Amino acid sequence: MPEKTLVAAADLRSFAAALLEKGGLSAEHAATTADVFVWAARRGVESHGIARVPAYLDLLAKGVANPAPRLTLESTAPGAAVIDADRAPGPVALTAAADEAVTRARSQGIASVGVRQTVHTGAIGYYVSKIADAGLVGIGFVAGMPNMGYTGVKGPAVATSPLAVAVPARDHAPLLLDMATATIALGRIRQARAAGTPLPEGAAATADGTPTTDPAEAVMPLPLGGAKGSGMSLAFELLTSVLVGAPIFAAFHADDPAGRKHRQNALLIAVDPAAFGGTAGFLADTDATLAALKELPAADDSAGVYYPGERSAAIAAQRDTAGIPVAPKVWQQLTAAAAERGVPLPATRG
Incomplete structure (x- = not known):
């Protein structure tokens, strides 16, 4: 590749x-x-x-x-x-x-x-x-x-x-x-179509709105x-x-x-x-909130605890x-x- x-x-x-x-x-x-x-x-x-x-x-x-x-x-x-x-x-x-x-x-x-x-x-x-x-x-x-x-x-x-x-x-x-x-972006559907990989359940649909995991049939996200x-x-x-x-x-x-x-x-x-x-005070409390989130115990299958961005x-x-x-x-x-x-x-x- x-x-x-x-x-x-x-x-x-x-x-x-x-x-x-x-x-x-x-x-x-x-x-x-x-x-x-x-x-x-x-x-x-x-x-x-x-x-x-x-x-x-x-x-x-x-x-x-x-x-x-x-x-x-x-x-x-x-x-x-x-x-x-x-x-x-x-x-x-x-x-x-x-x-x-x-x-x-x-x-x-x-x-x-x-x-x-x-x-x-x-x-x-x-x-x-x-x-x-x-x-x-x-x-x-x-x-x-x-x-x-x-x-x-x-x-x-x-x-x-x-x-x-x-x-x-x-x-x-x-x-x-x-x-x-x-659920997913249109670009993700195009990428899956090019790679021939199935889409997640409930993520996309055919032209008439029927849910599908087949990227060749999917035309819109749900x-x-x-x-x-x-x-x-x-x-x-x-x-x-x-x-x-x-x-x-x-x-x-x-x-x-x-x-x-x-x-x-x-x-x-x-x-x-x-x-x-x-x-x-707002900035300090925002930092405290984000820090508190980061200190929460991570789930066993998690790579870590992250906040958006x-x-x-x-x-x-x-x-x-x-x-x-x-x-x-x-x-x-x-x-x-x-x-x-x-x-x-x-x-x-x-």
Whole structure:
């Protein structure tokens, strides 16, 4: 089996940005988008890492994503705002939303910023982590095109809408809960299909909604926890798409062909601990909570006790030293994209 190619994070970020700029993004937007991809790759989230570059180049080339968006900010209250993304790539729109949420929360104690009409949000954990890096609690929801089953419905009904929560600490890596409402990701189904390996029970279904473990027949994931996951997805549609005046669900299931046009919406919330009794005490108590969890006795079959985000933070630290591994197929795609656009390949490590 071909070995993965190792590339330093900084070099991979510059390389991805150069490709995206050749794809039509401004230098600033290309750098922002590349940063989101490399952040995910550093933490081992390969599905949203550097492998996304060829897909985004395709979105830009087909006009699905707008290479020169005009982001506009709408607000009628100090603690709330909506960014109309004008079909900007998700990393561009949601990074702007995270920055706006932090600014408003510092003066209001809490702030929410919705994002309307973006294209593929990328790793939502990045944006709430950006809020946590500023010392605030970050919460995020995303709604997209229906591609997941809903309990009691045949075929795709709701989206694999993710949620993420990031909580800063003083002596620990921030807690980062980043999860989809699906049992498994669509990418996992594709990987199983390519490898010919069976899927877990209750994780995926055929086109008519029949559960299957055969990756060749599976076309959609099933919701996490059955009705719980599908209910969460529907709730996120209301908290994002409907809230910002850009419904997806109803239009998708109507007869209007425009309802099938790819788009996503999001909502980011920033909470300043200083408004709830003080930052120092909050950070200390967060550390105490995480430390108490770590001290609990591990189950006999457990490799250890971890809080959300701890292991991915450790992976990031390791990859910052050793380099980020790029899978052979992804490296081939990046190499072809670079040759086509006249972008030099980054230095690799042996």
